[in-house]
Amino acid sequence: MSAQTRDRGALDPSPESDREPAPARRRERPSERDADRSTRSDEFATPKGGALDTLAQLGQRQSSISRATDSQQATETLRKRARAEFFSTPLAINLAKLRSSLEASYRNTVYCSAVLTQEHGKIIGSYCGNRWCSVCNRIRTARAMQRYIPMLVSWSDKYFVTLTLANVQGFELSDTIAGMVRAFQAAKLAMRRTDRHKLVALRKLECTYNERTQSFHPHFLVIVKGESAARLLLLRWLESHPGDAELKGQDVRPCDNQSAREMFKYFTKLVAATRIVATPALDTIFRSMKGHRVCQPVGFILPRTVPDEAEESLEPLDATEAPIRHEERIVWDWCQSLTDWIDLETGLCLTGYEPDDTFRRLVEGH
Ligand SMILES: [Zn+2]
Secondary structure, eight states: OOOOOOOOOOOOOOTTOTTOOOOOSOOOOHHHHHHHHHHHOGGGSOOGGGOOOOHHHHHHHHHHHHHHHHHHHHHHHHHHHHHHHHHHHHHHHHHHTTOOTTHHHHHHHHTTTSEEEEETTEEEOOOOOOTTOHHHHHHHHHHHHHHHHHHHHHOSSEEEEEEEOOOBOHHHHHHHHHHHHHHHHHHHHHHHHTSOOOOOEEEEEEEEEETTTTEEEEEEEEEEESHHHHHHHHHHHHHHSTTTSOGGGOEEEEOOHHHHHHGGGOSSOSEETTEEOOHHHHHHHHHHHTTSOSEEEESOOOOTTSOOOOTTOOOSOOOEEOSSOTTSOEEEEEEGGGTEEEETTTTEESSOOOOOHHHHHHHHTO
């Protein structure tokens, strides 16, 4: 698979955002507050007089250490979410300005995780579930990997097959993708009926945009079980697109477990080189992919132990452990200019996340 950047940026931090909270009165890093609290805590003190620890003391100490570790992990998780939120919010605002058929969905993304509610030591947010949302994609990617990786790892002999067509213009993209899905089905059938070969594979739909030629490049990235099946699939694909699919665009190569994992990370590049892809092009991609699964299992069924890729919906989710002030009820509001969620009552920030200069330029320079 080509080395495409995973990093994604967004746009203007959006002074016109109608959910921009008031500026913070001060910032304080949760990690610093936690560290401070830990040093004051009696739970970490050595027992006076060198007495041996009682079992209860040991237990207490261990649970304190594990709380500290949990708190660090929770902060780290929330910082990653803050980074995604910092990127996605202005991107969604600019996409919504296009007034396309997805406008309402783009607006939902503007409010995705905008308010986090902390109660009983847990933090809960609501999620838009949209594919262009970096916050939701972190969850979606994790679920897809949880769902498919054990199966893919069990295939000792697996191959990547890239199935492409010539680039197309924006107005052709939707029909082209629908045609690709039909062509893939036809290739699978031909393999079964003519070649007597059952195709077992995981198919991923991706689409990138070429700014220079202003054209779109939809393609399938397929992990196929067995080399002969991989080569047959490519052959049948080429047969179904005579004179169109150019051989140089196709590819069959061995796939290891690491590259299989990498495959789940994106379905379109939101960032090309150092800039965010133009929003009209992104909108064309998102509209054309609507209704199509990104990941499609072929020739195998998985037990439904992990939620499937529910295309446009995501369960309002998984509470995250609160990293600070566990016992309090707090409403955290996202503030784009502070790149963090803030408690408007105290002016404290939740994660302490700050983008590095490169990422900030990417997001704010769009
Ligand atoms: Zn979202």
